[in-house]
Amino acid sequence: MKSTFQIPFTSKLLLLLFAKSSFSALLSSPRELAKSKYDFVIVGGGTAGSVIASRLTEDSSVKVLVVEAGISHVGLLNVEVPFLSTSIQPGTAIDWNYTTVAQAGLDNRTVSIPRGHVLGGSSSTNVLVWNRGSNDVWDHWSNITKDERWSWNAIEPYYLKTNHMTTPADKHNTTGQFDPSAYGSGPLDISLPGYPTELDGRVLNTSKSLGGRVKYTQDLNSGDLVGFSYIQSTIGNGERSSSATAYLEPALDRSNLDVLINTRAIRLVANETQAGTPVFTGVELVQGPQDTPIRVTASNEIVLCGGSIGTPQLLLLSGVGPKEELTTLGIDPVLDIPDVGKNLIDHPLVPTYYQVADNATTFDDLLRSADLFNQTLAQWQNDKQGLFVNSPSNTYGFLQLPDEAFVNQTNPAAGPLSANTEILFGDGFAPLGTLTQPLMGRFITILTAVVSPTSRGSITLNSSDPFEQPLINPGILTTEFDMNAMVQAVKDSQQFIHTSPYWDDFFLGPYGDLASAETDEERIELIRKEAVTIYHPVGTASMSPKEAKWGVTDPELRVKGARGLRVVDASIFPHIPECHIQALVYTVAERAADMIKEAYNYTKRCEARKEDSESAKFSYDLRALDSHFRDAST
Structure with a gap:
């Protein structure tokens, strides 16, 4: 089944060959990170993640890391040219290549669900x-x-x-x-x-x-x-x-912003609890299935911007979700939230x-x-x-x-x-x-x-x-x-x-x-x-009233029952809008950026962070990863 326009073969080749080099400010490997601790770690450099990164780094004292699984958007003609948006087919490097399970309502057919695997996320591919x-x-x-x-x-x-x-x-x-x-x-x-x-x-x-x-x-x-x-x-x-061209590119020259591409977050880590509430501070990163994970930490918050598929998947992999489902898969439950991944x-x-x-x-x-x-x-x-x-x-x-x-x-x-x-x-x-x-x-x-x-x-x-x-x-x-x-x-x-x-x-x-x-x-x-x-999945980490037992996030987009974890993407929609959704994602992200700023009182910054011990351990992890890459190459 074809899900997008088909373009002539020679023209497809032309598009692939017309790629410019990426911004030098982008980091393409965890080995290039100079530090392991940030105020905020944003998982997903898509529609919402780019907005959050841009707005938070307006304060030069706030250190932000964006982790994007996909590649740079720069120089990709089928991204830049509006009419060619429909040539971004499943199987390309800038699509996650998701496929549904058999759909009872469609005579048990499966269908593709394109999602942007590139800076700007689906705002670069819709x-x-x-x-x-x-x-x-x-x-x-x-x-x-x-x-x-x-x-x-x-x-x-x-x-x-x-x-x-x-x-x-x-x-x-x-x-x-x-x-x-x-x-x-x-x-x-x-x-x-x-x-x-x-x-x-x-x-x-x-x-x-x-x-x-x-x-x-x-x-x-x-x-x-x-x-x-x-x-x-x-x-x-x-x-x-x-979001990549309008929000992220203008912020790339800020010294307090690191953008790491070609890297996947595979687990969120809660190293401690406060009054019985898990506090999430760590994100484990890899570039391939055989990599030794590198851990980065967020002193304030981890902000999930992975979309209605990526966000619930990462929460579930991290032990946040329906307890029985997690236990069946051999995942240790950290936080029992039955609605994670539901309401799609x-x-x-x-x-x-x-x-x-x-x-x-x-x-x-x-x-x-x-x-x-x-x-x-x-x-x-x-x-x-x-x-x-x-x-x-x-x-x-x-x-x-x-x-x-x-x-x-x-x-x-x-x-x-x-x-x-x-x-x-x-x-x-x-x-x-x-x-x-x-x-x-x-x-x-x-x-x-x-x-x-x-x-x-x-x-x-x-x-x-x-x-x-x-x-x-x-x-x-x-x-x-x-x-x-x-x-x-x-x-x-x-x-x-x-x-x-x-x-x-x-x-x-x-x-x-x-x-x-x-x-x-x-x-x-x-x-x-x-x-x-129409490729508008929403609702898998939906908002609900603060004290409600249903839902995944509260009206400030914090994950219920957790500290240090917030979701900003279409998964928080409590009801699907009767229209195309990208403008609502941008608007939610702008609102969330102000919520985060209010929560951490940007007008009164904390004293300088003491990162020496953390940086020392991070350097050790990097040496181990570098050795792994050399061994693999040999």
Whole structure:
């Protein structure tokens, strides 16, 4: 099964050969560390980890280490070029190459769950969509956690701190296409599409003419996330803007920040207890399965930013999780938290295809021709213009289900400003399911998704080996509501294009199994055969009220029952947002950075640390590791 766009072979080779050298400030081996003790150790240099590192090191007296399992993002064209985001396939060095267990809701198929294995994490590999969530999402989180600091009114300053709206690559007049008040003055570049497609006017004019459930909304980042609109993306000057480029790169010259890549954290260590509470201070690091672990310590906190798969896996490997599960695997339980790895939620997605007129200007020929692909790439390299300045979709819409969908079902969405389903429009054939790129013809792709799913899954360990992938079971489409919602989403997409005159001169007809899916039963068969996810896993270390016995983290994102351990990534989401999630991760990270600063009173710094004895032991460990590498080389 293909989960991403395929690009011509010669062009793949070109992308691999076009890698620039990494920043010299990055450390590529634990042997390069000059010390072993920091104020904060951040595990994961991804979307959230880069934000935390940048904000904490604004105080020059605070020493921070970032540990990233992946490589540098610098010089990777399929990271830098927005359109090529979908060429980041499982099997590449910048993907974790996760695969689910067999999914009962998908006829027992397994599906890939791409996650960024590179600085910037999934902000370096996603398809760049920028949604901050409806006001209702944040207020719902506040109600769940019983903490007003997560309400929209309290969170808005942190959201505005993440981003700013910039001019699209083609410099077109964007007046009336977005709400300027919905964007801030932060480091991330956000822009509207910088290369028009023939779908743009058809989608938006249809929405404006039909109204109702498919209404037009000028800007889906203004609090009401229901309606059709232009997509806003993390793109500036035609290039991807990620946490690595916007937050981490500007901080790399700070003497109080070390960034260690190609290195995996395999265990968190609690060397002591305080009043019966384990205090986590150590992180064991390796680069390969045969390495002797090197231990670094955090005098203040270890901050986990490994994402909804990596974070629960590391907690479980460290003895933090369901006691019985850990004991069965031979892991000594340190802290019994039954919900670690539970409550996994993702947005299911189904691709559908339509053949269109032969004179349509879709991107199909580009995906079939290495020459055309390289010409378009050269245009991007030389001028930052052309198709490649965009993500593969310019327009989309979020819909609420009809009222009759909730006769026997409470609406699982956060509130009336949130949707239940999503429709995205791609101006070409995007092989995201079982179908391959047709050799001839022109097509469009319409993606339908359920953004308020009720299906739940889990992350569990397959073994105590940190290099063995965990068992990932998102439970895709395992509830009646989710399947009914997806059927409605497919029907809505069909009705959207068949009841408007803006499509009459364009369509030749549905392609593949969609052509014969005329009943709900046939649509269900299509859905089970083709569905994947949007790759938005959340919830596996979810927040809950401070005194609640359920959940993993408290409203300050500290791991319950532990000291010195905090989680900052999408795993803490207590409820999945009805939108794309990266903007919410950035916002959570900005909020968490201030929480950490408040907790450690940055205005009154501690006296100079006494590190002599720790450094001496660390030097011994490094000599042992160096000897190990020499022996292995011999």
